[in-house]
Amino acid sequence: MKDLIRRWRKxxxxxxxxxxxxxxxxxxxxxxxxxxxxxxECLYSKKISLSYSEAMAHVFGMITTRIPERPxxxxxxxxxxxxxxxxxxxxxxFVAMCLESVIRxxxxxxxxxxxxxDGSTDQSLAIVAAFKDDRIRVLYQRNQxxxxxxxxxIDAARGRYLLFVDSDDYLLPEALETLMTAAMEKKADIVQGxxxxxxxxxxxxxxxxLPVTEVYHFNGLLRYPGFxxxxxxxxxxxDGIRFPVGFWFEDTIIPFLIFSQCRLLTCxxxxxxxxxxxxxxxxxxxxxxxxxxxxxxxxxxxxxILKSQLKRNESPEIYRLLLWQLSAMSYPxxxxxxxxxxxxxxxxxxxxxIHRYREALRLSGLEFPLTKQYKRLETAYxxxxxxxxKAYSEVIQIEVNEPDLAPSMSS
Numbered sequence: 001m002k003d004l005i006r007r008w009r010k011x012x013x014x015x016x017x018x019x020x021x022x023x024x025x026x027x028x029x030x031x032x033x034x035x036x037x038x039x040x041e042c043l044y045s046k047k048i049s050l051s052y053s054e055a056m057a058h059v060f061g062m063i064t065t066r067i068p069e070r071p072x073x074x075x076x077x078x079x080x081x082x083x084x085x086x087x088x089x090x091x092x093x094f095v096a097m098c099l100e101s102v103i104r105x106x107x108x109x110x111x112x113x114x115x116x117x118d119g120s121t122d123q124s125l126a127i128v129a130a131f132k133d134d135r136i137r138v139l140y141q142r143n144q145x146x147x148x149x150x151x152x153x154i155d156a157a158r159g160r161y162l163l164f165v166d167s168d169d170y171l172l173p174e175a176l177e178t179l180m181t182a183a184m185e186k187k188a189d190i191v192q193g194x195x196x197x198x199x200x201x202x203x204x205x206x207x208x209x210l211p212v213t214e215v216y217h218f219n220g221l222l223r224y225p226g227f228x229x230x231x232x233x234x235x236x237x238x239d240g241i242r243f244p245v246g247f248w249f250e251d252t253i254i255p256f257l258i259f260s261q262c263r264l265l266t267c268x269x270x271x272x273x274x275x276x277x278x279x280x281x282x283x284x285x286x287x288x289x290x291x292x293x294x295x296x297x298x299x300x301x302x303x304x305i306l307k308s309q310l311k312r313n314e315s316p317e318i319y320r321l322l323l324w325q326l327s328a329m330s331y332p333x334x335x336x337x338x339x340x341x342x343x344x345x346x347x348x349x350x351x352x353x354i355h356r357y358r359e360a361l362r363l364s365g366l367e368f369p370l371t372k373q374y375k376r377l378e379t380a381y382x383x384x385x386x387x388x389x390k391a392y393s394e395v396i397q398i399e400v401n402e403p404d405l406a407p408s409m410s411s
Contacts (some may be wrong), residue, residue, distance in 0.1 A: 002404075055348035058341060059293050064117045071084055081109040081180060082232070084160030086167050087149030088128060089118040094276065095170040096127050096266060097202075101170035103133050107177040114153040119143030124167075145245035147250040150228070156237050162235050164228040168276045170255065172196075175272035179232040182266055190258075190265040191232040192224055193272030200276060218317045221259040222324075226249045230273055240309045244301050248294040249334075255321060256302045257309075292338060295330040296346045300353060314360040316368040323377050324356055326350040327393040347386055354381040 084102055088095055102113055113136045117125050128138055139152050152162060158245050165171060175193065182191045197205040197226060215221050226244075237258050243250045259265075286376050299322070306318070330350070335343050358378070370378060373396050380389035 010036060023197055030166055034094050034325040047353040048256075050344050050348050053191070055345035058345040059149050059296070059349060074091055078122065080112050080159045082111040082161045082163055082176060083157035083164045083235075084111055084113045084165055084176075085116070085150055085153030086113065086165045087116045087118055087146045087153070088120060088167045088383055089143065089146075089149070090120050090122045090124060092120075092123040092127060092168045093200075094170075095124050098165065098167050098170045099128065099131055099136070102165065103131070103135065103174070104173065104396075105171065105176045107180065109174060109176060109180045111135065114139060114156055114340060116141065116149035116152050118145070118149045144245065147245045147247065149221040150245060151242040151245070154242065157235065160235055162233045162238065163231075165273070166229050166275075167176075169229060169273055169381075172269075172271055173266050178270050180295050182268055183234070186264065186266045188214075188264045188266040189234045189237060189262045190221075192265060192267040193230055193270060194268065195230050196271050196274045198274045198276050202276075203276075204384060205277065211312070212267050215265045218260055219320075221262060222263050222317075222321060223254060223267065226255040226259075227274060228254055229275070233258065241305065241366050244298055244305075247301065248291050249298050250272055250324065255325075256299075256318065257305060260306070260318065262316075272371065286387065290338070290342070293342065293346055294333045295334045296326065296349055300349075303353065303357075314364055314366065316361065319357055319361055319368050320370065320374060322354060323374055323381075324396065326353065327377050327389060331390055332397045344386060347389055348384070351381040354378070358382075 061064075086102070099113070099115070105111070113133070113137045115128055115136060117138055117140050119127060119142045137156070139156060141148065141152060153164075156161065161180065163176070163179070179191045183187060191211060194208045194210055196207050199205055206350060210225075211223055215223075237387065240258050241253065243253060327350075331343070332347070335346060358368070373392060376388060377392045377396065379385065380392060
């Protein structure tokens with residue numbers, strides 16, 4: 001064990017962020033030491049011999065999701081300022097509060113409320129039906145999930161802007177006025193608001209602290225969360241784009257497909273909604289579920305859409321996002337609770353995507369500068385170094401979660 005600790009300390013000094021963490025506090029030192037010793041042998045396990053075809057057979061033998069048909073382009077719109085899209089499924093505890101918060105908005109702007117009833121089996125439908133307001137339209141469908149519900153709302157929307165609201169969350173009283181005023185004044189494609197975190201019984205837990213600024217470049221947009229709620233979108237951003245049906249992590253389209261089209265995002269200091277932390281959310285019930293492999297499959301589908309629908313050529317920004325999405329967003333919080341064969345299979349498939357995209361960049365003559373951490377990740381993919389991938393997936397996630405230590409990360 002002493003030899004192991006000595007090797008760990010030597011290796012730790014090669015990673016500036018981890019060494020900064022190690023020096024910062026006793027609690028972090030203990031936590032990091034435990035993590036590094038636990039993963040040490042993995043870090044030095046190096047290359048694996050699993051083939052692409054074997055990985056493909058394993059992963060796609062676990063899931064039933066298939067690529068859906070491509071969406072048609074949106075029709076004419078613009079008769080209303082904002083379409084508020086609310087998927088509803090078995091939320092009888094929260095849906096009344098959500099709808100009340102929407103119809104009581106203090107605003108000069110016109111809006112419609114599209115409630116998509118997704119085949120609820122509780123009293124959600126009855127609660128929604130009790131609301132008598134001409135601005136509310138209720139669309140019914142058999143249970144198909146949040147992606148299909150949002151897509152139905154997009155198809156039916158008449159607004160120049162779209163606002164997605166989850167039915168267990170709620171808007172603050174002047175949310176719409178705040179968002180639309182900023183959109184009109186700034187001519188923004190996306191307006192991002194701050195948000196409150198609340199418990200299931202609506203107790204205040206804290207507030208977001210997103211950077212308040214205007215962003216004109218794709219890389220800058222990636223500082224903002226990729227979920228659909230909490231943002232006002234110009235409707236044209238969804239022309240020909242829909243949420244992939246049948247996948248978990250459907251909001252992955254936001255950074256890849258929506259942010260990549262955005263000419264200006266403005267982030268406001270005001271909170272516009274309350275996000276309810278629910279024990280039944282996907283993020284809280286994904287541990288150990290085979291469906292978690294969608295962290296890879298949804299990205300593979302999105303790359304197809306990027307090429308076929310948006311006719312976008314390869315870009316260094318998308319390449320870096322790919323590295324991030326298939327590592328720091330995938331292994332530490334999603335994949336690590338699966339069996340080893342599945343994790344290795346997803347890694348091999350992810351490495352194949354990275355190989356292809358990197359080669360396309362190279363053939364296009366594009367440069368793709370990366371920080372030291374991302375270069376190590378790239379090396380892991382290009383050499384099938386499974387241990388290095390797991391280690392640097394953790395490191396980059398720490399980088400994001402510990403922004404005060406970001407200066408220690410050298411290029």
